[in-house]
Amino acid sequence: IAGITQAPTSQILAAGRRMTLRCTQDMRHNAMYWYRQDLGLGLRLIHYSNTAGTTGKGEVPDGYSVSRANTDDFPLTLASAVPSQTSVYFCASSAELATDTQYFGPGTRLTVL
Protein backbone atom coordinates (compact mmCIF):
# COMPACT_ATOMS: atom_id res chain seq x y z
CA ILE A 1 0.00 0.00 0.00
CA ALA A 2 1.55 3.29 -1.10
CA GLY A 3 -0.53 5.55 1.13
CA ILE A 4 -0.24 9.05 -0.25
CA THR A 5 1.86 10.00 -3.24
CA GLN A 6 2.72 13.52 -4.33
CA ALA A 7 4.21 14.80 -7.56
CA PRO A 8 6.49 16.38 -8.39
CA THR A 9 9.03 15.91 -5.59
CA SER A 10 10.42 19.35 -6.26
CA GLN A 11 9.94 22.12 -8.80
CA ILE A 12 11.46 25.46 -9.68
CA LEU A 13 8.91 27.74 -11.28
CA ALA A 14 9.01 31.19 -12.83
CA ALA A 15 6.69 33.76 -11.30
CA GLY A 16 3.44 34.08 -13.21
CA ARG A 17 3.40 30.47 -14.36
CA ARG A 18 0.57 28.07 -13.60
CA MET A 19 1.39 24.94 -11.60
CA THR A 20 -0.57 21.94 -10.40
CA LEU A 21 0.66 19.80 -7.54
CA ARG A 22 -0.72 16.30 -7.63
CA CYS A 23 -1.85 14.18 -4.71
CA THR A 24 -3.25 10.66 -4.78
CA GLN A 25 -4.24 8.39 -1.91
CA ASP A 26 -5.12 4.71 -2.03
CA MET A 27 -6.66 4.37 1.43
CA ARG A 28 -10.21 5.34 0.34
CA HIS A 29 -10.18 8.16 2.87
CA ASN A 30 -13.03 10.63 2.73
CA ALA A 31 -11.10 13.70 3.84
CA MET A 32 -8.08 15.24 2.16
CA TYR A 33 -6.01 18.34 2.92
CA TRP A 34 -3.31 20.59 1.54
CA TYR A 35 -0.82 22.31 3.86
CA ARG A 36 2.17 24.52 3.32
CA GLN A 37 5.14 24.35 5.66
CA ASP A 38 7.28 27.41 6.23
CA LEU A 39 10.14 27.80 8.68
CA GLY A 40 8.95 28.96 12.08
CA LEU A 41 5.29 28.83 11.10
CA GLY A 42 4.57 25.12 11.28
CA LEU A 43 1.99 23.77 8.83
CA ARG A 44 -0.87 25.93 7.67
CA LEU A 45 -4.01 24.57 6.02
CA ILE A 46 -4.61 25.83 2.50
CA HIS A 47 -7.72 23.89 1.40
CA TYR A 48 -9.51 20.76 2.46
CA SER A 49 -12.18 18.38 1.23
CA ASN A 50 -14.33 16.30 3.52
CA THR A 51 -15.65 14.12 0.71
CA ALA A 52 -15.51 13.82 -3.07
CA GLY A 53 -17.27 16.73 -4.75
CA THR A 54 -16.83 19.19 -1.87
CA THR A 55 -13.99 21.52 -0.92
CA GLY A 56 -13.40 24.19 1.70
CA LYS A 57 -10.99 26.99 2.46
CA GLY A 58 -8.36 26.72 5.14
CA GLU A 59 -6.23 29.34 6.83
CA VAL A 60 -4.26 30.52 3.77
CA PRO A 61 -6.33 29.85 0.61
CA ASP A 62 -5.51 32.95 -1.45
CA GLY A 63 -3.73 32.17 -4.72
CA TYR A 64 -4.61 28.47 -4.59
CA SER A 65 -7.48 26.36 -5.88
CA VAL A 66 -8.40 22.70 -5.49
CA SER A 67 -10.82 20.19 -6.93
CA ARG A 68 -12.05 16.80 -5.74
CA ALA A 69 -13.52 14.96 -8.68
CA ASN A 70 -13.10 11.55 -7.04
CA THR A 71 -12.08 10.00 -3.72
CA ASP A 72 -8.45 9.37 -4.56
CA ASP A 73 -7.18 12.60 -6.15
CA PHE A 74 -6.89 16.11 -4.73
CA PRO A 75 -4.80 18.41 -6.96
CA LEU A 76 -3.68 21.85 -5.84
CA THR A 77 -3.34 24.57 -8.48
CA LEU A 78 -1.43 27.82 -8.36
CA ALA A 79 -3.00 29.88 -11.13
CA SER A 80 -0.21 32.46 -11.30
CA ALA A 81 2.67 31.67 -8.99
CA VAL A 82 4.35 34.35 -6.85
CA PRO A 83 7.61 34.15 -4.86
CA SER A 84 5.72 34.12 -1.54
CA GLN A 85 4.35 30.73 -2.55
CA THR A 86 7.83 29.24 -2.26
CA SER A 87 7.29 26.54 0.34
CA VAL A 88 7.06 22.83 1.01
CA TYR A 89 3.58 21.53 0.29
CA PHE A 90 2.11 18.50 2.02
CA CYS A 91 -1.00 16.60 1.09
CA ALA A 92 -2.75 14.57 3.78
CA SER A 93 -5.82 12.40 4.17
CA SER A 94 -7.94 10.98 6.96
CA ALA A 95 -10.91 8.66 7.17
CA GLU A 96 -13.06 11.42 8.65
CA LEU A 97 -12.54 14.99 9.73
CA ALA A 98 -11.40 16.04 13.20
CA THR A 99 -10.99 12.84 15.13
CA ASP A 100 -9.01 10.65 12.81
CA THR A 101 -5.30 10.52 12.22
CA GLN A 102 -4.13 12.44 9.20
CA TYR A 103 -1.66 10.60 6.98
CA PHE A 104 0.84 12.75 5.15
CA GLY A 105 2.53 12.48 1.80
CA PRO A 106 6.27 13.05 1.34
CA GLY A 107 5.85 16.66 0.24
CA THR A 108 6.61 18.83 -2.78
CA ARG A 109 9.31 21.47 -2.49
CA LEU A 110 8.30 24.43 -4.67
CA THR A 111 10.53 27.40 -5.46
CA VAL A 112 9.03 30.38 -7.29
CA LEU A 113 11.57 32.76 -8.77
Place this chain on the structure above:
Amino acid sequence: AQSVTQLGSHVSVSEGALVLLRCNYSSSVPPYLFWYVQYPNQGLQLLLKYTSAATLVKGINGFEAEFKKSETSFHLTKPSAHMSDAAEYFCAVSVTGGTSYGKLTFGQGTILTVHP
Protein backbone atom coordinates in the same frame (compact mmCIF):
# COMPACT_ATOMS: atom_id res chain seq x y z
CA ALA B 1 -10.91 29.48 16.71
CA GLN B 2 -8.36 27.14 18.21
CA SER B 3 -4.63 27.72 18.47
CA VAL B 4 -1.51 25.90 19.60
CA THR B 5 1.67 27.26 21.17
CA GLN B 6 4.81 25.16 21.43
CA LEU B 7 7.23 26.57 23.97
CA GLY B 8 10.75 26.43 22.63
CA SER B 9 11.59 26.16 18.94
CA HIS B 10 14.71 24.13 19.79
CA VAL B 11 15.29 21.62 22.59
CA SER B 12 18.59 19.87 23.14
CA VAL B 13 19.09 16.83 25.41
CA SER B 14 21.73 14.22 26.02
CA GLU B 15 21.17 10.61 25.04
CA GLY B 16 19.42 8.86 27.92
CA ALA B 17 18.00 12.08 29.38
CA LEU B 18 14.34 12.98 29.79
CA VAL B 19 12.64 14.55 26.80
CA LEU B 20 9.98 17.21 27.53
CA LEU B 21 8.35 19.12 24.68
CA ARG B 22 5.75 21.65 25.74
CA CYS B 23 2.42 22.35 24.07
CA ASN B 24 -0.40 24.62 25.18
CA TYR B 25 -3.66 24.95 23.30
CA SER B 26 -6.59 27.30 23.14
CA SER B 27 -10.03 26.06 22.21
CA SER B 28 -13.59 27.13 23.02
CA VAL B 29 -14.88 23.57 22.59
CA PRO B 30 -13.44 20.22 23.73
CA PRO B 31 -10.31 19.57 21.68
CA TYR B 32 -8.71 16.60 20.06
CA LEU B 33 -4.94 16.84 20.41
CA PHE B 34 -2.15 15.27 18.39
CA TRP B 35 1.62 15.03 18.35
CA TYR B 36 3.31 14.44 15.02
CA VAL B 37 7.00 13.86 14.26
CA GLN B 38 8.82 14.89 11.10
CA TYR B 39 12.17 13.40 10.18
CA PRO B 40 14.36 15.31 7.70
CA ASN B 41 12.93 15.47 4.19
CA GLN B 42 9.89 13.42 5.12
CA GLY B 43 6.22 13.98 5.77
CA LEU B 44 4.66 13.96 9.23
CA GLN B 45 3.92 10.78 11.18
CA LEU B 46 1.51 10.48 14.07
CA LEU B 47 3.12 9.86 17.48
CA LEU B 48 -0.04 9.88 19.57
CA LYS B 49 -3.45 11.48 19.92
CA TYR B 50 -5.94 12.43 22.64
CA THR B 51 -9.60 12.02 21.79
CA SER B 52 -11.33 12.50 25.18
CA ALA B 53 -10.69 9.02 26.55
CA ALA B 54 -7.76 8.51 28.97
CA THR B 55 -5.89 11.71 29.79
CA LEU B 56 -2.51 9.94 29.68
CA VAL B 57 -1.86 8.86 26.13
CA LYS B 58 0.88 6.47 25.11
CA GLY B 59 2.29 6.59 21.63
CA ILE B 60 4.96 5.02 19.49
CA ASN B 61 8.69 4.92 20.26
CA GLY B 62 8.16 5.28 24.02
CA PHE B 63 6.56 8.73 23.90
CA GLU B 64 3.57 9.73 25.98
CA ALA B 65 1.57 12.88 26.63
CA GLU B 66 -0.85 13.97 29.33
CA PHE B 67 -3.93 16.09 28.66
CA LYS B 68 -4.39 18.65 31.44
CA LYS B 69 -7.56 20.64 30.93
CA SER B 70 -6.91 22.98 33.86
CA GLU B 71 -3.56 23.97 32.35
CA THR B 72 -4.69 23.71 28.69
CA SER B 73 -1.56 21.67 28.09
CA PHE B 74 -0.58 18.52 26.24
CA HIS B 75 3.15 18.13 26.88
CA LEU B 76 5.08 15.32 25.21
CA THR B 77 7.57 13.28 27.24
CA LYS B 78 9.93 10.36 26.87
CA PRO B 79 11.92 9.04 29.86
CA SER B 80 15.13 8.33 27.96
CA ALA B 81 16.13 10.01 24.71
CA HIS B 82 17.66 8.04 21.88
CA MET B 83 19.72 9.41 19.02
CA SER B 84 16.98 8.33 16.62
CA ASP B 85 14.53 10.72 18.34
CA ALA B 86 16.22 13.71 16.73
CA ALA B 87 13.51 15.28 14.58
CA GLU B 88 10.98 18.10 14.51
CA TYR B 89 7.85 17.63 16.60
CA PHE B 90 4.50 19.29 16.02
CA CYS B 91 1.58 19.61 18.37
CA ALA B 92 -1.83 20.04 16.74
CA VAL B 93 -5.43 20.61 17.80
CA SER B 94 -8.70 19.77 16.13
CA VAL B 95 -12.25 20.41 17.30
CA THR B 96 -15.56 18.72 16.65
CA GLY B 97 -17.72 21.81 16.90
CA GLY B 98 -17.98 25.41 15.76
CA THR B 99 -16.71 27.02 12.59
CA SER B 100 -13.33 25.29 12.85
CA TYR B 101 -14.86 21.82 12.80
CA GLY B 102 -12.47 19.20 11.52
CA LYS B 103 -9.58 21.57 10.80
CA LEU B 104 -6.21 20.66 12.24
CA THR B 105 -4.23 23.61 13.59
CA PHE B 106 -0.50 23.07 14.11
CA GLY B 107 2.00 24.65 16.44
CA GLN B 108 5.17 26.11 14.97
CA GLY B 109 7.22 23.01 15.76
CA THR B 110 10.07 22.10 18.12
CA ILE B 111 13.34 20.75 16.80
CA LEU B 112 14.75 18.11 19.13
CA THR B 113 18.51 17.55 19.10
CA VAL B 114 19.99 14.56 20.93
CA HIS B 115 23.66 14.67 21.89
CA PRO B 116 25.76 11.53 22.47
